[in-house]
Amino acid sequence: MYKYTVKEKSIISGDILLLTLQPEKISEQIRFYPGQYAAISYYLGSRPSPTRCFSIVSSPREKYLQFAMRIGGAFTQAATTLEIGDRVDVDGPFGQFTLDPEFDDNLVFIAGGIGVTPFMSILRYATEIRLNKPIRLLYSCRSQDHIPFMAELLEHERQNPNFKVAFFITDGQVTPIADAQITKQTINEESLSLVTNNWSKNITYFICGPTGFRKNFETILSKVVDDPDRVVTESFTQATKLSIGSKFSLPTLTYSLTALALLFGTGFIMSVDLARAVPKILNEQAASSQNSTSTSPTSSNSSTSTPTSTSTNGNSSSATTNSAPTQTYSQPITSVS
Ligand SMILES: Cc1cc2nc3c(=O)[nH]c(=O)nc-3n(C[C@H](O)[C@H](O)[C@H](O)COP(=O)(O)OP(=O)(O)OC[C@H]3O[C@@H](n4cnc5c(N)ncnc54)[C@H](O)[C@@H]3O)c2cc1C
Structure with missing residues (x-):
C-alpha cells in the first residue's frame, strides 16, 4: 500500500x-x-x-x-x-491490460465512455517514448459535449504520427470540429475494418468499456480474429464487494482460510499416520524380543503370520496418547521507464 x-x-x-x-x-x-x-x-x-x-x-x-x-x-x-x-x-x-512490445505490432483500441482511462496512460507513454507502432483509437461517447480527454487525444494525434483517433457519438447533435474525425454512429464491423484496411496482419485489439459494449466487440472480433490472445479486454466490474474500512478483501480471506485448513489437514493426516506406525514398530520390537527368547518354531511362525493387532492395538492407543505431544510436526512490477 x-x-x-x-x-x-x-x-x-x-x-x-x-x-x-x-x-x-x-x-x-x-x-x-x-x-x-x-x-x-x-x-x-x-x-x-x-x-x-x-x-x-x-x-x-x-x-x-x-x-x-x-x-x-x-x-x-x-x-x-x-x-x-x-x-x-x-x-x-x-491487471494485464498492457502492451506486449514483442507480440503487439498494430494496435486497435476500442473505448466506451470512461473506459478510455487505461488507454490514456498507454497513449501518454507512447507519445513520450515515441513508440514506433501504429495505434488507432475508436472512442464511443454518448454526447459530443461529454468526451473526456478529447483535447488531449487530438494533441496526441498531432504529436504522435503513429496515432489516430476517431470519435463516435451515439446521442444528440454532432458539430464538426477542425482536424477531428467525429461521426454520429456506433462503432461497427465496418468502422473496424476501415481503420485496419491497410494492415495485413498482427493486429491486437484492446477493448475497454461497459459490459454490453465489451461483449459486443468480443463477439464481432471472434469472427475475424483467429488468435484469442489478440483480443485483450478490461472489465470495470468489481468482482467482489469490499467491506468498508477493511484492508482484507474477500478473496484474500478465502485464500488464507484455505491455506490454514490445508496446513491443519496435513498435520492431522501426519499425526494419524504416526499413530498407526508407532504401535506397529513397538509390536514388531516386542515380537522380535519374544522370538529371541522362544526356541519353538511354531511360536515364531504364529507371531509373524498371526496379526498381533489386538494386543498391539491396545498398546498403541496408550503409546499414541503418550507420544502425541512429541509428534508435532506478486511481482514487484518494475517501472517501464
Ligand atoms: C479494473 C477496474 C478499473 C476501473 N477503472 C475505472 C476508471 O478508470 N474510472 C471510473 O470511473 N471507474 C472505473 N472503474 C469502476 C469503478 O471502480 C466503479 O464504477 C466505482 O467504484 C463506482 O463508484 P460509485 O461512487 O459510482 O459507486 P460506489 O459507491 O462505489 O458503489 C455503489 C454500488 O455499486 C457497487 N459497485 C461499485 N462499483 C462497482 C462495479 N465496478 N461493478 C459492480 N458494482 C459496483 C457497490 O458495491 C455499491 O453497491 C473500474 C473498475 C475496475 C474493476
Whole structure:
C-alpha cells in the first residue's frame, strides 16, 4: 500500500472527477505498466472509505499519479469532497491490460465512455517514448459535449504520427470540429475494418468499456480474429464487494482460510499416520524380543503370520496418547521507464 496525497482535483466533461495525487515519499510510489489499475481508498474523517479500483490515467514516467472517475455513487461523490493535501491510499498495480512490445505490432483500441482511462496512460507513454507502432483509437461517447480527454487525444494525434483517433457519438447533435474525425454512429464491423484496411496482419485489439459494449466487440472480433490472445479486454466490474474500512478483501480471506485448513489437514493426516506406525514398530520390537527368547518354531511362525493387532492395538492407543505431544510436526512490477 502506498501513501499519496491529493495534489489537484477538477471536474472534466461534466461528470468526471480528475484526481491528481503525489506520493508522500518520493521513494515510496507505485510502479506500474501503462494500462494497469490500482485500488484506492481515502479517509472520511478518521474512517477509511471502501476500496475501489480505477485505471491509472497517468504515464509511469509522470511525477504524479492520476485517476479519472465518473461521479455516480457514494464512493465517487465522497471523493469530490477531498481537499488538497488529503491522504489517499493506493494499492497495486493490478491487471494485464498492457502492451506486449514483442507480440503487439498494430494496435486497435476500442473505448466506451470512461473506459478510455487505461488507454490514456498507454497513449501518454507512447507519445513520450515515441513508440514506433501504429495505434488507432475508436472512442464511443454518448454526447459530443461529454468526451473526456478529447483535447488531449487530438494533441496526441498531432504529436504522435503513429496515432489516430476517431470519435463516435451515439446521442444528440454532432458539430464538426477542425482536424477531428467525429461521426454520429456506433462503432461497427465496418468502422473496424476501415481503420485496419491497410494492415495485413498482427493486429491486437484492446477493448475497454461497459459490459454490453465489451461483449459486443468480443463477439464481432471472434469472427475475424483467429488468435484469442489478440483480443485483450478490461472489465470495470468489481468482482467482489469490499467491506468498508477493511484492508482484507474477500478473496484474500478465502485464500488464507484455505491455506490454514490445508496446513491443519496435513498435520492431522501426519499425526494419524504416526499413530498407526508407532504401535506397529513397538509390536514388531516386542515380537522380535519374544522370538529371541522362544526356541519353538511354531511360536515364531504364529507371531509373524498371526496379526498381533489386538494386543498391539491396545498398546498403541496408550503409546499414541503418550507420544502425541512429541509428534508435532506478486511481482514487484518494475517501472517501464
Ligand atoms: C479494473 C477496474 C478499473 C476501473 N477503472 C475505472 C476508471 O478508470 N474510472 C471510473 O470511473 N471507474 C472505473 N472503474 C469502476 C469503478 O471502480 C466503479 O464504477 C466505482 O467504484 C463506482 O463508484 P460509485 O461512487 O459510482 O459507486 P460506489 O459507491 O462505489 O458503489 C455503489 C454500488 O455499486 C457497487 N459497485 C461499485 N462499483 C462497482 C462495479 N465496478 N461493478 C459492480 N458494482 C459496483 C457497490 O458495491 C455499491 O453497491 C473500474 C473498475 C475496475 C474493476
